[in-house]
Amino acid sequence: MLLSQNFLTNSDIARRIVRSSGVGPDDLVLEVGPGDGMLTRHLLEVVDRVRAYEKDRGYAERLRARYADDHRIRLFHRDFRTLPAPDEPFAVVANVPFAVTTDIVRWCLSARKLTSATLLTQREFACKHSGAYGRWSKLAVTHWPTVAIGLGVRIGREHFHPVPKVDAALLHLRRRDRPLLPASALADYRALVELGYSGVGGSLAASLRRELPTRRVARACLIAHVAGDLPVGFVRPEQWLTLYRELRR
Structure with missing residues (x-):
């Protein structure tokens, strides 16, 4: 395993991953850590436009030689995390090296022109960030x-x-x-989330009361159906939106 990467060996699964991404001929697609090129060939x-970024020099040179005459793809020996995001719409499809999954997800979420990302990750990671564990x-x-953010198919480790x-x-x-909040409200919403996840008092309500009036917090939680003793991790995104709207009335 190079650079904490486990390579996909099942071609049918690779084909299904590409199909599930929804990318097509007109899309610019960035691939993270192509390795031996299992996903690349199906992309x-x-x-018609793939940019692949491989941190391992050996794999990067091998893929560059394989696709030297293919105008549809450009290969780069580079750490994807250092890449400036394209200034045009693009998608990401990748078998992500497990050790840097969080970094790649954060990069994708911060890229303004990203349309979608289809990321093969550890199942626990995918479940944690899609609400699959409740x-x-x-x-x-x-x-x-x-x-x-959603959970896709499970893929066994034997592949x-x-x-x-x-x-x-x-x-x-x-x-x-269509964003669920106006652009002008996003920074304020994220500040509220930061406060809620500060971990003070053992519940979301207790954390919010650090900076907001007790009665306002209680009313917002009641409307959002958030119990006063509910730990923050169990509060669903839809409830967060209701909380935000009520607290910022």
């Missing part, structure tokens, strides 16, 4: 007004080499056509 079946991460809640200790799953990020 090139449906996409809990929601701060990262997901923070970006929920602008990006829909990778080297075989990891855990199964994988797809994590789908899709930029909303």
